[in-house]
Amino acid sequence: MPQHVIHSRRILAEKVHEFWVEAPLIARKRKAGQFVIVRMNDRGERIPLTIASGDAERGLIRLIVQEAGKSTIEMGRLQVGDFFLDIAGPLGRPTHIETWGNLIAVAGGVGAAPLLPIVEAARAAGNRVHAIIGARSENLMILAEEYARHCHEVRLCSDDGSVGIKGLVTDCLRQWVSEGVQFNQSLIIGPVIMMRETAKVAKELGIPGQVSLNPIMIDGTGMCGACRVSVNGKTKFACVDGPEFDAWGVNFDELILRNRAYLRQEKIALDTMMDHECKIGLATGVAQ
Amino acid sequence: MTDAVENQEKQEKRVSKKHLPRTPMREQEAMERVQNYEEVPFGYSEAEAIAEAERCIICKNPKCVTACPVNIDIPSFIREVRDGNFEAAARILKDTNSLPAVCGRVCPQEDQCEKVCIEGIKHDPVAVGNLERFVADWEREHDKISIPEIPPPTGYKIAIVGSGPAGLTVAGDMAKQGHDVTVFEALHRPAGVLIYGIPEFRLPKLIVNAEVDYIRKLGAKFVMNTVVGVSITLDELFAEGYHAVFIGTGAGLPKFMNIPGENLVGVYSANEYLTRANLMGAMRFPEYDTPMRPSQHTVVVGGGNTAMDSARTALRLQKCRVSLVYRRSLQELPARVEEVHHAEAEGIEMHLLNNPVAILGNEQQEVTGIRCLRMELGEPDASGRRRPVEIKGSEFELECDTVIMAIGNDPNPVFTRATPGLKVSKWGTIIADEETGATSRPGVYAGGDIVSGAATVINAMGAGRKAANAMDTYVRSLAI
Known part of the structure; x- marks a missing residue:
């Protein structure tokens, strides 16, 4: 069943x-x-x-x-x-939500998915939620309409300018702050490089915040320790201590390299699957 | 008193008359077995089992029974083996032990029943573990596993959290009483460390599955993928009508040494390494999706059974050079002697009296080596073992691409953190009565590694047995 x-x-x-x-x-x-x-x-x-x-x-x-x-x-x-x-x-631990006041949520690519429920919860807790949704281009942008429903203001940006402002989420964030808006807290979710860069800019601008990390996991309950990340110089298990951590304190470069640990094996798995499907396709073709 | 002495003298006489050598167990040749994942010892034949059983003098006051954490009636089952009544022997085993095929393989008998065997004073102790394994295997292989008559349903509902050795024991014992038992497991397969941790060549999964099946046939239900504490809370279990709950969530939080380089790519906890290989099928990648990084030289840090399991798994999976680094000497190795012998015979290099101080890596943050200090043994420490002391200036480096940390586990925090109101020690273990497993909350019992800290399969089963007895009394005192 x-x-x-x-x-x-x-x-x-x-x-x-x-x-x-x-x-x-x-x-x-x-x-x-x-x-x-x-x-x-x-x-x-x-x-x-x-x-x-x-x-x-x-x-x-x-x-x-x-x-x-x-x-x-x-x-x-x-x-x-x-x-x-x-x-x-x-x-994992639920997001720690407070009434911070002015909140900036920054999503990169598919990171808009995990960020959405946090934005909803932050809004429900009485925050004024602003969001930046970034993607490489319009056809890769997701959930922009839902963000529009849940946020006080949403800005979109894309690498190629096909939707919203042409530029990165970090450009968008700088621009917004330069307009005189003060953000008390940030929530940043997206590809690790995007989180690293956004956290860097947020720190520069004096905005504390949280990122949600996506390391390799097996059991997800603390048993294997595959999801080790370094936060403020200490090793944490993303599955039981996170997945959200202090944006200013995460060692993103370590996470990027750890997430690449199985690239070669992943390619083997993919090639084997494609190869297998190719053969099945050929066989069917012959039979027909 | 005099009777006991006389009795012993009589037995001694019989021993000296018999004076048979211990029947060895045949096993796969070292060089052959490292090429496969199959079990190393073959088990006794019927004739070998009878021969070994004949060595037992069937003591009137058997010390082996009290030395067994679940108090198996050892002389009685051995007597049946001696007389060729293997099925009857199996019934006796199953009376007190729901998992004999597991215990016959992984129990440290040399520290328990066999340690106190009278025969062992002057000669070799009776091979109780080998006989237990033989009987359990014989029963399964001859389709003689029979389900005892279960009393009519009592109407009491029991929840068990965690399906490892402690949980399975409680499940079996409670189901036999006619209680309505449900076991909740966080992973996608039952049996905890028996399935994710102990490798196939030491404990075939076919055997684990058969033991779980037996518990199922006793009437226990298993619910997978359910993390009690978060998927469903303790209070919700009671609200759903459970009368008592057993917590056996184990010591599932791997320790690291907190030395530089532990987060490099290529450093695994033993849990992760073994879980990838056993539970997730990495030994059959890419047929199975979970991979393992290839290795030329794997270094395992630690000296327990888990370290031996990791090293021997690496040997089979990677077909590479495997070294073990342990900070004390051979005498202090906590692993079973048998496992150390197996590891050595298979070609695992033992670097004893070496303590890692750093793991080294390249620009891609991949492991390239491990830096160790040589140690010497000083005065005994709190554990009674001689304390290893660093030899100044003795640093050296071992080149390697994989490091497996097998230095133990802390209690898993997921359940306790999500369950306020349950008393927990400063180490994170649940505080429970040693004799009954009762926790600070009425109706909640706990046992196994979550109470004791990391220990053995049989100790967890012993704790489960005691808790099951107490839980039975407890629920029967409740009005339905």
Whole structure:
């Protein structure tokens, strides 16, 4: 009896898939900032995915997956009625939310997905929420409309200028501050390099904040320690101590290199899959 | 008193008459077995088992039974083996131990039942562990696993948190009483360290699965992917009608040494390394999706069974040079002697009296070596073992590309942190009564590594046994 059936799915942007999946316990329990560990099939990896939102009444959670390697490409092929074999969670500490006042949320690419529930929660706590959503180009930007609903003001930017301001999220942040707006707190989620650069600028501008880290994980409950990150010179386990940490204190360069640890093996896995599918394709072709 | 002495004298006489050597267990040749993941010792044949059983003098006051954490009736089951009644022997084992095929393989018998064996005073102790393994395997291989008659349902609901050795023991014991048992497990497969930690060549997963199946057949239900504390809280379990809860979440938070270079790419905790290999199937990558980085030289830091398991797994998975670095000497190695012998025979280099001080890396932050200090043994420390003392200026470097830290585990914090109102020690272990496992909260019991700190499978099972007894009395005192 599959427990985690996909109720609906759509493509949010190129290679970015949204799923609403059955997971009643998690839907009831999840808080902003938490994640789940997902395993697609009995040979699959355990992959951490942030919970983008949930519907406790219908027992559904919303997962947003960007194709990056074999497992996520396979996930992207799942259709309504298919299921994820295992989903465990909600894991990690929920976002620490205070009434900071003026808040700036900065999302890079698919980072807009995990940031959304945090923005909702921050808004509910009485903050004035501003958001910068950045993507390489318009076809890769996701959830901009939802941000517009939840934020006092949203600014978009893209590398190629196809949507919003032409430039990086850091340019956008500098610009906003130069207009005389004072931000008391920042929430930054996106690719690690984007988080590193944004945290650097935020520090320069004197804006403290949080980033949500996405290291390699296996169990997600503190057991393996694969997700070690350095924060203010101390080793932390992202799964049980995070995933959110002090933006000013994270050693992003270490995280970038740790996340590259299996690049070669990931390529082997992908090539093997493609090769296998090629052969199946050829065989069918011959039979026809 | 005099009776006991007389009794012992009689037994001694019998020993000297018999004076049989211990029946060795055949095993795969070292050079062959490193090429595969199959179990190393083959187990006894029926004839070997009977021969070994005949060495037991069936003491009237058997010390082995009290030395066993779950008090297996050892002389009785051995008597049945001696007489060729293997099925009857299995029934006796299963009376007190729901996981005999596991215990026969991974228990440190040399420190328990076999340590106090009368026969062992002058000769070799009876191979209780080997016999236990034989009986459990015989029962399974001959399809003789039978489910004892379960009393009618009591109506009491028991929740068990964690499906490792402690949780499985409680599950088995409670189900046998007719209680309604549900086991919650955070991972996607049951059995905790038996499945993610102990490798196939020491504990085949077929055997673990069969033992879990037996617990299931006793009536226990298993719910995977459920992290009690966060997916469902302790209060919610009680609100859902559970009458008692057992916490057996284990010591699942790997320790590191806090030396420079521990976050380099290529440094693993033993938990991560073993989990990748065992639970996630990295030994069959890319057929399975979870990879392992290739290695030319893997260094394992530590001297316990987990260190030996990691080193021997690396040997099989990477087909590479494997070294073990341990800061004390051979005598102090905490691993079972048998495992140290296996590791040495397979070609693992032992760098004893060496203490790592830093892990070295290149520009890509990949491991390139480990810097160690040579040590010598000084005065005994609090543990009674001689304290290793650094030899000044003795630093040296070992080139390697992988380092596995196998220096122990702290208690897993996920459940305790999410469960206020449960008394926890300063080390993060749950405070529980030694005899009953009762915690500071009525109806909540705990046992295994989450109480004791990292220990053995059988100690966790012993704690589970005691807690199960206390929980049975507790729930029966409640009105439904």
